Each structure stands twice: as C-alpha cells, then as structure tokens.
Amino acid sequence: MKGGKIRWGLLGAGAILNRWMKGAVQVEDMEIVAVASRTMETVRRMANQFSIPNALSYEELLERDDVDAVYIPVPHAGHKELALKAMKAGKHVLVEKPAAVTAKDFDEMTACAAKQRVFFMEAMWTRFFPLIEALRICLDEERIGQVRALHSSFAFRSDPQQSPRLFLPEQAGGALLDTGVYNLHFAEMVFQKQPEKITGLASINTDDLHLQVDEQGSYVARYEQGELAVMTSAIRTEMPDTAWLYGTKGSIEIPNFWKPTKMCVTADGRKEWIVRPVFQRIPGVEDEGYQYEIRHTQECIRAGYIESPVMTWKKSRDVLSICDQLRAEWGLRYPFEK
CATH class of the missing domain: 3.30.360.10 (Dihydrodipicolinate Reductase; domain 2)
Known part of the structure; x- marks a missing residue:
C-alpha cells in the first residue's frame, strides 16, 4: 500500500480511545471510517463525539472494504479474539498493550499475521516518543x-x-x-x-x-x-x-x-x-503522544511490513x-x- 490516506476502523470504545483520538487528529494522512462496540448506545456516542461517520457492530466493521487498519482498545482479555478476527478479515492491526494475555496467545496472533500478510503491532506507545x-x-x-x-x-x-x-x-x-x-x-x-x-x-x-x-x-x-x-x-x-x-x-x-x-x-x-x-499540529488538541505510534504504524503498512522494526514481535513476546x-x-x- 503506497499513497493516499490509510482508512481506520476502531474496534472498541473504551476510555483510552478518547486519548488516542487526540493523537489521531494530529496525523495528516489517516481517516477514521468507522467505530464499533458491543453496545450500540456506546458506539453511537463515540461516533458523535469524534464525528466518525459509521457506528457499527464488530462484524459490520470488519466486513467493510473501506477499512484498511483497525485499532483495538478493549480490555486485555478481548485483544486476541478481536485481533484474530480482524487479521482474518484482511485488516492491519494495532492492538493496545499488552498485545495478548500470554505468550502462547501472542504466538497465535503473530502466526495469523504472517499467514494473512497483514501488519500487526502492540501499541507500546512509549517506544516512539x-x-x-x-x-x-x-x-x-x-x-x-x-x-x-x-x-x-x-x-x-x-x-x-x-x-x-x-x-x-x-x-x-x-x-x-x-x-x-x-x-x-x-x-x-x-x-x-x-x-x-x-x-x-x-x-x-x-x-x-x-x-x-x-x-x-x-x-x-x-x-x-x-x-x-x-x-x-x-x-x-x-x-x-x-x-x-x-x-x-x-x-x-x-x-x-x-x-x-x-x-x-x-x-x-x-x-x-x-x-x-510532543508536537501539536492542531492547536487546542492536547495529544499526549499517541500520534507517534500511529505514524509509525502507517509507515510500516505503506512499506508492506507485517512486523515493526521498532516494536518487534520478539520484544512483545x-x-x-x-x-x-x-x-x-x-x-x-x-x-x-x-
């Protein structure tokens, strides 16, 4: 994948999403296409708050052809299931830390990324400051x-x-x-x-x-x-x-x-x-620094990587x-x- 905006879907509407979105708006070449959650009340609220055009279920979001990558900010125990579903649907995945609950689960996730040839990374944002x-x-x-x-x-x-x-x-x-x-x-x-x-x-x-x-x-x-x-x-x-x-x-x-x-x-x-x-491209939006991991993720996707050279699978495991x-x-x- 080369030029053009990378189109994102958000799988989850937890509290950390509010902070992550402040970083996302600082990134010029990304577009948030849809947000999904288990409850429609929650997902509609988040869609309205951030002007995201589509409020969907997880299944509906993953079926969309206009979603290139997903960010997963749900509680730890839900990371593996959603990441596997997303990768099997052909989506690149940025999953909140810890990427999995156990090393065994993480091995299953990286094996899926390798098979599907999609980018997969743990969102350990500290590494990119x-x-x-x-x-x-x-x-x-x-x-x-x-x-x-x-x-x-x-x-x-x-x-x-x-x-x-x-x-x-x-x-x-x-x-x-x-x-x-x-x-x-x-x-x-x-x-x-x-x-x-x-x-x-x-x-x-x-x-x-x-x-x-x-x-x-x-x-x-x-x-x-x-x-x-x-x-x-x-x-x-x-x-x-x-x-x-x-x-x-x-x-x-x-x-x-x-x-x-x-x-x-x-x-x-x-x-x-x-x-x-932390660089603030848009005045008044106080990003804590999430923009850096997002930019790195997009650089890797455009380069055709399935694994980050910075936040490697080995380091996560x-x-x-x-x-x-x-x-x-x-x-x-x-x-x-x-």
Missing part, C-alpha cells in the same frame, strides 16, 4: 558511563468502582499487565536485551474472591553483565511514575517515563535537562513471557486460562 531517541543517544555516547542499575515505578490509586476492568480477573486485570508491562518494556529499551533472571513479589487481593488480581508488585531483573532493574507497579497505591538510570559516571532521571517528554542528565557534577515536547513467569510465581491465573 522523541525523548526515547534522545535517551538512546545519551546511552550510546555513555554520557553517564555504563548503566549499572535501573529503578522504575508506574503506580496510581484506583478502586473497583472507579475502574472495574483493573480488578476483574476475567478481564485479565491487575497491575502487572496494566502498568508493569511499561516497566518491562522500558528496561528492554535501556539494556537492549532480556534479563538472565527475574523474580518478584505481589500483593493479591484476598478481600473479595471475585477480585483476585495483583494490586501491586515489585520485581527485580538481573542481566548478563550484572546490571539490575528494580521495578514496581500498582493500581491501588500512588507512586512517582519515574525511571532512574544509574551509570558508572552519572545518572538520568525521567519523569513520567511511560510518556516521556524530558529527562535530567547528571554527569561530571552538572545537571542538564533535555526536553522533547519476551515481555509477555516474563509476565507469564511472574504470574506463575505468584500463583495468579485468570479464569479463562486452561
């Missing part, structure tokens, strides 16, 4: 020497009434798959390899048998040169969403590392703030394998897992 490129340059130039340790946390305070999906085992809820995957992907961005060993502890909700998910967890990874990554995720406890990198000559602090726009490099006794703000391992350690299985 301009600041990540600036961070890579700092690390390659060894501004802080060799990185020996990483500390990161991504945690916020919520409850089952405010955000039900986070606490429902049948939706693959819990902190690890919601915020923990950001820690794990960020560690891979920094060290550019997988750990040789990782272990962790989690607090599982025992007050309500219907809400048994990991409400918070901490995990430590060790890499082949002795580097350590200490990571924390939580959905009932607020903590700074910050990453700290410690090297042999200095350190780097990255606030909001999962949607980074600035970092403080401390080396040789001096501090330097490096800032890479490696993180899911770690999540599988940690959940096994914690004795945490979802009701739909056999």
Whole structure:
C-alpha cells in the first residue's frame, strides 16, 4: 500500500480511545471510517463525539472494504479474539498493550499475521516518543558511563468502582499487565536485551474472591553483565511514575517515563535537562503522544511490513513471557486460562 490516506476502523470504545483520538487528529494522512462496540448506545456516542461517520457492530466493521487498519482498545482479555478476527478479515492491526494475555496467545496472533500478510503491532506507545531517541543517544555516547542499575515505578490509586476492568480477573486485570508491562518494556529499551533472571513479589487481593488480581508488585531483573532493574507497579497505591538510570559516571532521571517528554542528565557534577515536547499540529488538541505510534504504524503498512522494526514481535513476546513467569510465581491465573 503506497499513497493516499490509510482508512481506520476502531474496534472498541473504551476510555483510552478518547486519548488516542487526540493523537489521531494530529496525523495528516489517516481517516477514521468507522467505530464499533458491543453496545450500540456506546458506539453511537463515540461516533458523535469524534464525528466518525459509521457506528457499527464488530462484524459490520470488519466486513467493510473501506477499512484498511483497525485499532483495538478493549480490555486485555478481548485483544486476541478481536485481533484474530480482524487479521482474518484482511485488516492491519494495532492492538493496545499488552498485545495478548500470554505468550502462547501472542504466538497465535503473530502466526495469523504472517499467514494473512497483514501488519500487526502492540501499541507500546512509549517506544516512539522523541525523548526515547534522545535517551538512546545519551546511552550510546555513555554520557553517564555504563548503566549499572535501573529503578522504575508506574503506580496510581484506583478502586473497583472507579475502574472495574483493573480488578476483574476475567478481564485479565491487575497491575502487572496494566502498568508493569511499561516497566518491562522500558528496561528492554535501556539494556537492549532480556534479563538472565527475574523474580518478584505481589500483593493479591484476598478481600473479595471475585477480585483476585495483583494490586501491586515489585520485581527485580538481573542481566548478563550484572546490571539490575528494580521495578514496581500498582493500581491501588500512588507512586512517582519515574525511571532512574544509574551509570558508572552519572545518572538520568525521567519523569513520567511511560510518556516521556524530558529527562535530567547528571554527569561530571552538572545537571542538564533535555526536553522533547510532543508536537501539536492542531492547536487546542492536547495529544499526549499517541500520534507517534500511529505514524509509525502507517509507515510500516505503506512499506508492506507485517512486523515493526521498532516494536518487534520478539520484544512483545519476551515481555509477555516474563509476565507469564511472574504470574506463575505468584500463583495468579485468570479464569479463562486452561
């Protein structure tokens, strides 16, 4: 696929769609053709809110010839089913993180993408921020020497009434798959390899048998040169969403590392703030940075790729394998897992 606008369908109308759409309007060469949801009331509301011409069921959207690609923002447990249906219908797929609940499910999804020859990528938007490129340059130039340790946390305070999906085992809820995957992907961005060993502890909700998910967890990874990554995720406890990198000559602090726009490099006794703000093509629409993953997806589709060279299938699968391992350690299985 070469020129012309890429025509998108939205499979789901969850809360994150509001944020993603603010990024979509910043992308010049895309068109939102239709939105779908399980309930027509919801999908009509979203269509009206964003001036999307067609409010449809999932099946109706996937049958349309004027939809080239789909974005899937439903709860984790629904990713595999919708992605497989979309790819079998010949659609390119950008699916919210985590792309699947397990590495096994992810293998089934990538096999389908390869068979159908359609593009498939996990929407780990962090990887596409301009600041990540600036961070890579700092690390390659060894501004802080060799990185020996990483500390990161991504945690916020919520409850089952405010955000039900986070606490429902049948939706693959819990902190690890919601915020923990950001820690794990960020560690891979920094060290550019997988750990040789990782272990962790989690607090599982025992007050309500219907809400048994990991409400918070901490995990430590060790890499082949002795580097350590200490990571924390939580959905009932607020903590700074910050990453700290410690090297042999200095350190780097990255606030909001999962949607980074600035970092403080401390080396040789001096501090330097490096800032890479999110570009706003349309004034008044405050995109948090979703435009970058959308643009990358479209570039890959136009180039005929089925896999991103940045957010590779291996990187997604490696993180899911770690999540599988940690959940096994914690004795945490979802009701739909056999």
